Amino acid sequence: MTDAAPPAPFVHDLFVIGGGVNGTGIARDASGRGLTVALAEMGDLAQATSSASTKLFHGGLRYLEFFEIGLVKKALVERETLLEAMPHISWPMRFVLPYSPDMRFEGDTPTSRLLGWTMPWMKGRRPGWLVRFGLLLYDTLGGRKYLPGTATLRLAGTPEGAPLQDRFAKAWEYSDCWVEDARLVALNARDAAERGARIMVRARVTAAERAGDHWRVTVEHESGAQEEILARGLINAGGPWVETVLRGALRRNTSEGVRLVRGSHIVTRRLFDHDKAYFFQGEDGRIIFAIPYEGDFTLIGTTDKDHGDDPSRPAVCTDEEADYLCRFASGYLKRPVTRADVVWTYSGVRPLYDDGAKSATAATRDYVLSLDAGPATDGGAGSEPPLLSVFGGKITTYRKLAEQALARLRPFYPAMTGDWTAGVALPGGDFEVQGGYDRLVGELKAAHPFLEDAHTRRLVRAYGTDAARICEGAVRPEDLGRRFMPLLTEAEVRWLMRHEFARTAEDVVWRRTKLGLRMDEGQIAALERWMQGAMAMAAE
Structure with a gap:
């Protein structure tokens, strides 16, 4: 009797490097088109650029002065599309x-x-x-x-x-x-995960190489454990590290930067x-x-x-x-x-x-998508598994960037479905733009009258329709668990850990919320101890 052959390793359709707004936006869009997706972020989601913006969906009024008419128009068209979704x-x-x-x-x-x-x-x-x-x-x-x-x-x-x-x-x-820029990233990652994507935080890509018709990607997790993941395509959305990833983990020479x-x-x-x-x-x-x-x-x-x-x-x-x-x-x-x-x-x-502008102020805010897939075949796709690198961009155009990135990759995924994200709400955003917020505040307060007004409004502003899920079953303040400060309870922190990939107090108080502005060092340290204890218990 012959031993059965070992099962073939699973090959993802797409591997995304980078957990900022572009990387998570691409992962969400691709997952919704039926692709199997894995994403690795070396720190927390939105830990770098995507949590440090001026917090605006805007066209960029001042960019008109630099004749960036196309960029401004693209961003202005997106404003209300995004507003409806979140x-x-x-x-x-x-x-x-x-x-x-x-x-x-x-x-x-x-x-x-x-x-x-x-x-x-x-x-x-x-x-x-x-x-x-x-x-x-x-x-x-x-x-x-x-x-x-x-x-x-x-x-x-x-x-x-x-x-x-x-x-x-x-x-x-x-x-x-x-x-809310960092919440935008977390919600895109959550939606991608709910559509089947594997989201890995504190997971660094140390190497990636082509192996036949796929990429072999080596990921080092926070624990030090290494994992090899296979994918038919690779997207480098490393943000400030996009060039570092190209020259380092991917070992590629490039004139773009x-x-x-x-x-x-x-x-x-x-x-x-x-x-x-x-x-x-x-x-x-x-x-x-x-x-x-x-x-x-x-x-x-x-x-x-x-x-x-x-x-x-x-x-x-x-x-x-x-x-x-x-x-x-x-x-x-x-x-x-x-x-x-x-x-x-x-x-x-x-x-x-890097468009060669004289000053930082004059440098373009538009994005460039660079595709490396070898010589094109008769079918229009390259002869090697594709690598798409994302240079530049701005938060207002992240959704369009994701659409255009996947349009560039369409020849490699002929079964991929079409554009879908315009008008589809992010988690918690399934309510009307005009009057919906006040309606949700009233409903949450009626269901949980013990909530203070400021707490009610903050929960709805952060979580939308999901605020009701966070408070579900609570009939008194104690039902929300430990209170780390007046506006932050154990129920909310557990939600952030389970659904939004939060792992540390910093993730919670400076990115998922901005409650760090109202907390002292002792309160933040106590939250950190509780979170680490909760994760240790969950791992047992």
Whole structure:
């Protein structure tokens, strides 16, 4: 009797390197098309760039000045598509752009050169008509269903004008959208997993090589254990590490690369008493936002600084950048912003495609998808298992990037189904954009009257329709388990561990939530001890 042959190893359709917004967005889209997907992230989901944005779904008003019309239009069209899919973690926001005739502009852009701002007689002036024209273009490029258009504001005696210096008598108000960036990533990963994807966090890809008609990928897990995974295609969505992955784990020479640009933000105590944001223009040609943040705070950012060529170098807001942001905002506000007002800073490295721009500010925010699959065969696909590398991108266009990435790979997966993500809600987002949030808050409060109003609103804002599942069966506060701080209970933490891949207190308080702004070191340490104990018990 002959021994039976061992079963053939399982081969995934697609392996994705990187657990940021692009990697998880691609994994979700591919899983929904019927592909078998594995994703490895060397840290926590959204641990780097994707949790360090300015938290906006926006077209990029200032990119019009660099003639990036196509990028702006693509992003504007996406705003409301994304808003419909995630009304719990994204919502409309109005932006106030103050204007004064004495404002000066010393920056050098294609528009400034075209209009003669470099000429002595016009140097430094950004005319009001040009700002208004840009806003008109912004209103019309992408179409609007939920977002109101631009309006002119007379600031005297208004809540919007109260924090501003008296020299600002006029402003324009336009629309964009807020988004909880790290939660966006976690929800894409969760949805991918629910559609069959294998999501591995704290799992580093140490090597990948072609072996016949597939890739052999070596993954090192946090425990030190190594695993070999086979896949018919490989996507390098390593963000700032995309070039490092190409040259290191993949051992490939490439002429393509990223320009690492650091964007830093400061968070202060609340600087104004309304729910609109400000768009401030600087004399150096840059812009910053001042945005209501987490109820009691104001978020100010961002900077644009070249970060060098080492993505592992920590991204921190330097003293110089913090002083710059304070000084910038103080040029508009009656009460100067000082370092004493700052309660937290954060910084991220944007992996912009290296297009040779002179400055970090001018570098393109669009993305480039680079396919390596050997010479094309008669069927249109390459002769080797494909490698697709993702360079650049911005959070607003992550869904379109995923669609286009899979379009590039279609010749290798002829049975793959078509585009599907537009209009399909992320987990918890299956409710109406207009009025749905308030309705859910009322329903959750009615079902669990012991919840404080602030707690109820925070749960719905973070989890949408899933807030009811987190609180299911609770008739008194004790039913939600241990309380780590007034707004964070054991029930929520267990949900994050089971459904959103949280492993540490940092994952919970700085990425899945921003409750770290309201917790002291002792509370965070106690949460960490509890989580590690809970995971140890689960592993027994």
